Amino acid sequence: MSIQTLHLHSTTKAHLSMLEKKIPQGLMLVGPEGVGLLTIARALAKSSGAVAQIVGDEAGNITIQTVRELYVRTRSKTSQKEIFILDNAEGMGRDAQNAFLKLLEEPNKTTYFILTAHDKSALLPTILSRVQVVEVKRMTRPASAALLRAHGVTEADKLAQLLFIASGLPAELLRLTADEAYQRGRIAAASQAKQFLTGTMYQRIAMISSISSRDEATEMLALSLQMLRVQLGQHRTTDVLHKINMIVAAKERIEANGHIRTQLLRIALL
Known part of the structure; x- marks a missing residue:
């Protein structure tokens, strides 16, 4: 696996291909969920010929204890290049980030770090100043369409x-073409989201009564947000902005274990 074999935005691929030849000791990949940050990190590590290790406990969390153990490991002298991948680095707490900062300030010549993050604002400015940040863009619409056509969608x-x-999002594009059941479910969810936005109040309330799963509710709201943001790009109005804010708030409450139908009704009654 190399950068050239991955499905990426052309600008992103060109940038990463240059880095593939000489990886900086501190690199951060930033992009939306589903753009393939961890896959890219693994590809860079493999291309460099380094031993790659993903940092974190069994649940994938990077705690201060994890960073302390990493500090001890990286103090030993070795001639072999090692790349440590910190996936979802923004999940580190402040103490863990401060501890990791020491590693970035005093790296061994054979030690490299690749961080991935969906929200770099959650990381300390001092960490950001010590890594090279690469923004991983979504694939363009023409490139996405070409990929779908290559997989038989005409x-x-x-x-x-x-x-x-x-x-x-490359991972989503590939999954949609590989899994027909998943594809049908996502198309149905998109139709549901469209009806939730454009249907009458009665239709919206009737729809809510059929939603009991937290995952189903958040998926429908995420697709509704996607539709509204497209609409906002075409015609910016206070009404669309208000709906976006309401849906974002409802989605966050549902994800935080809020009552599903109560949150959906607040939007349906707009």
């Missing part, structure tokens, strides 16, 4: 639906 309506659902 019918215009379905192509348009899948392009919207995947929104330039």
